[in-house]
Amino acid sequence: MNAQQRVHGLLAEFWTPEEILKATRVARQAGYQDVDAYTPYTVEGLAEELGMRRSRIPSLVLIGGLVGAGVGFFMQYYTMAVDYPYNSGGRPYNSWPAFIPVTFEMLILVASLAAFLGMLLINGLPHPNHPLFNVAEFARASQDRYFLCIEASDEKFDVHETAQFLGTLQPHGPIIVVPIEPEAVEEPDPAAKPN
Amino acid sequence: MATEAPKLERRDEELHVLGLKPQYVPIEHNLQSVTDTISDISLDQRRRPYWVGLLLLNGALFFTFAGVVTYLLITGVGIWGINIPVAWSFAITSFVWWIGIGHAGTLISAFLLLMHQPWRTSINRIAEAMTIFAVMTAGLFPLLHLGRPWFFYWLLPYSNSMSVWPQFRSALVWDVFAVSTYFLVSLLFWYMGMIPDLATLRDRSQPGLRKEIYGILAMGWRSSARHWRRYETAYLLLAGLATPLVISVHSVVSSDFAISLVPGWHETVFPPYFVAGAVFSGFAMVIVLCIALRKAYHLQDFITRDHLDVMAKLLLATSLITSYGYLSEQTVTYYGGDQHDVHVYWYRLVAFDKYAWIVWTLFTCNTVVPQILWFRRARRSQAVLFVVSLIVLLGMWLERYMIICSSLSEDYLPSSYGFFKPTVWDVLTYVGSIGFFFIPFLLFVRYLPLLSISETRALLPGAHGPGVGR
Structure with missing residues (x-):
């Protein structure tokens, strides 16, 4: 028609x-x-x-969180233990307990971005x-x-x-x-x- | 014709009047009046004299700040009173204070959302905006304190010609990640919460530049039920992520002190004690802003006395937790018996020629004065609450000042004891930063939806049909 x-x-x-x-x-x-x-x-x-x-957003957030935490930890491991090992107060090069705060912040950051951008992407926004x-x-x-x-x-x-x-x-x-x-x-x- | 929302049952209304059941929902309103009342604050073109007045006042503070910062950049941090051993003082105090204030916003928004507290709806937008601008203000202080602020990007891990990396075992680098993550996530949370309301403003404004700007910000939100569903899922997840983030940020800030060896800083109680103090000062700031805004924009239907009451209770609760921190810190020090720790704590209390006046003032402000909130009449009085909140804000600033300066003044070597005396530039940097906070806040109040319109609609009686409450 x-x-x-x-x-x-x-x-x-x-x-x-x-x-x-x-x-x-x-x-x-x-x-x-x-x-x-x-x-x-x-x-x-x-x-x-x-x-x-069911919405796909929760899985996106989970993936975001895992990627964020992984990248966050690897960044610290690589810089502190591989690329430029540096003796700081006799700690091991891979002093992982000291890397937890930044790993955690990266987890939250990437997961939050995944939640926000995932919502926009799946909703097809912006669509003015x-x-x-x-x-x-x-x-x-x-x-x-x-x-x-x-x-x-x-x-x-x-x-x-x-x-x-x-x-x-x-x-x-x-x-x-x-x-x-x-x-x-x-x-x-x-x-x-x-x- | 407006949609007629069914009234609450008579019994509920009677309970509200008698004060037996708190009223957090504008029961006298319907969809149309909620939309009109809140969006008209942003869309109204009239100039409001007190708004312009406040803008000018804060503009003056802002330009003072700009002037001081310019002088600082040209001359160096020597214009402040900092010395060796007291190398941290006003700037770091103000950093911790502002970022503490920034904690209540996300706590109200995210934590109370997860706890299904309906009273968050009227104040969450204000609190979130306060968070964003407080964190922005806070972020300036460590940068200015760097000495060479133009090299601030050295704190970020990027591949550089010097082949070095930031020291990830240092709490100062954690701070960079914690504060910038907190800023970005709070910004996302605030903006995402505003998208449906921006669409309302877009649809209600006259064609023109304003409509276009609101339209761009609303990103073509068209209120589709499918979109709403995904939006709510994402919003709830963001709240779930933001709640541990809030706790982590001030814990990391406290680690700046706690993982050092300075007596008076090296305390295991610091992370929870700092978080409680942060929420304490944040709630005080939210109360101050809410009381001012509900009066200025006649929002008494939305921000009710019951809202003030419940926030006052939280203020009291966080005051008690913070006071417990003071007590615990003293007890553990004397019980532990390390002579340097004992020295710092004792001289804080008795050296009236140095910091003892500050210590006793802050105990009064943070522990004694809030006890008045045990009384219902005090919690429901705007004047009392306003004054108590300002006293708490002062007290929390002094607390951070005391922790930072008194500990650095007298640590291990008596030969290197020192004392901090602020210069006029210290004071002007701090006072000017208030303008830096209030300028964007006033613009927010004027041009963006002050309360969450869509969430308020959903709280109206009958919004989900009979028997379909949340």
């Missing part, structure tokens, strides 16, 4: 966490896969309704020009509204049928068509009106 090629998806607005949880559940049960919900804070259980499984930002109403997703978006990439997606389906979830206000290009018209789709 021509219309589908320039549409990112259809957006429905809700006012309470219960409404968005229920709408998400119904949309998933109806067989929609490419669904996302937008909320002004973490609504518990919503990610599970969207079918999210997402199609959703073409919708004026969407500004309230970061304030006090809850939105459900069924994306055009979904196999079951059809502008008219999906809009009708979203209408049955009792959203507040009209169903909004999210254009991919910012220039496109931001009019509510006529198909969204209940018959």
